[in-house]
Amino acid sequence: MNTTKFLFFSVGVTLMLGSCSGGKLGEIEPTPPEDGLVSVSDYNGEGYALPHGKETEQIAESHRELIEEATIAFFQENYQTEVVVHNVVGAQGSATIFVESVGEPHFYTYAVVPVDESEKKVIANQIWADEYQVQNAIQGGLYHMIFNQAFGQLDEYFTSITKEEEITGKTKEALQNIGGHGFMTPYYFISTDPNDAAIKPVYNLYLQNPDSNIETLKDAYEESLFDKENFQINIQLFMRKKEAEPIEEIFTKVTTNLEEMNNIPKGTYSFYLNDHFIHAESGEGTKENSLKRAFPDYIVKE
Template sequence: MKFRWVILVCGVSFAMLMSGCLGVTDKQQSVSKKKEAGQSNPDRSEGMYESVLTYTGDGYDLPGGEKTEEIAKEHKAEVVKATKDYIKKTYKTDIEVHNMVGNKDGVTVFFESKGNLHFYSTAIVPINVKEEKVISSGVWTLEGEVEGAICAALYTLVKEEEFNELDQLLQTFPSQYPIAGRTMQSIENVRGKGHITPYYFIQATHLDEAIRPVYNLYLNDPDTSIEKLKEAYLSDKFDPEFFTVSIHFFMKEKDAQPDREIFDEIVTAVETNQDLPAGTYSVYLHDHYVIKNNAAAFKDNSLSRSSPDHIRKD
């Protein structure tokens, strides 16, 4: 099963690179940008960064998307309809479209699910630039992305009490320490990565044997009751490697560096709380800023507890 997981990850990564739609990881993007600038601490006055407290996704862009984004905005209703129709037909889910960002071959559409199942994801709508035409019949998604987002959302239903505990725990930190999370606008507009809150996002895969029956049941009948979805879950098949929780906090003050004591307190709280959902956890504390053109948070001064030293809860 782990071999199949490796294949999935490689396939998704390859699709991302080839499509030019979602770019590379936060850390890779951050390091790459700094190398291009020729400095380890770029001057924030140059407009590369924005406060996490005000960032809404403005300035986010994808390679070669200027013209396609312009066409997409002129045909917004058509793009939205094509995306909604595709997701409804393929994944039996109603959605709300929040944002459109041009890419080399079309437009990446950021959307949020509606109803009991809550997740964020993206779809790609092709555009013929020469004819300035939206190709409504050609909508597609990155392999495994929406499937994984659905599975992540299903986990929040299956493990409702544990996720309530996680939400309550993480919500206490900004009241105790000078730290903050992302804005809801930025989550809606540019963070199509599964089930997301201002403080964390979770990812899963439909290859996970524990959640797969729940996923299949949902696709067969999206109106299936939460009770029946919970009954379909195979807890004895659960593998923490298939379910990840990424926790991200930011320093609230503009000039503050990530605080080691605060970071250690968060890590300890996550490690010692036995009521949180089982899974693989990563914890990050960043300075006050995000990179505007890719929504990345990770920088050289970020503090992290992640792979291969992540927190594992069985």
């Protein structure tokens, strides 16, 4: 697998560096030690923070209406997409705005607005977003639209298994307030390659005509060019009980189920089973005790 061509990102790391961070497809860094851990069932993004963002966050909040107007206009003008703003988080010299698309394609992403700390103002006319981050988000949403039946099977499975076993996913509020990974559910998110030749014509068509119906979008999809290396479904589940460590039997059961299912989307799957807690400041749940099926031993559906 050519892992260097695919950028897998963690939103926190990406925003701190100000650009996409390179890494192996599906590789997730463990959270810091036990400090600042909160229940996954209660976590809504509160406590999430970026370096040196305390003052800029206060400035941004005092200009919240201006930021929201600029963000909505930015996504409409550049991506022909209506979004709602869920959260604004300060960072060094800027503020990060977490948004969710309205309708389909559905996705979560973010934009960044510069903040002048000395003047205590936001520079709304210089708002920007990482082009790949937004492209990844829209492409993931388009994949979910085109293969809605296959994703429906996957979603039904997670709804069922989380009732059957003592496991759960993230809250919807956490996705809204600090998600930013593209198409997301409480159980997984989609990653796509910017050079994915199969979905690229659909993405281009959407930007040209966002009102294209589902059949037109499906017709634009180049199935013969699909490459599993360019499409990943990243699964993260959590133990429901606070005192529970990740259980090997549950991990094996979910892994086996995914390997044996025939009607779920084609692609490369990674799977992490975490304990009950999320690190509030980073929004991540993967730790040293997490059980994982990821690089280099992915679950592959062809």
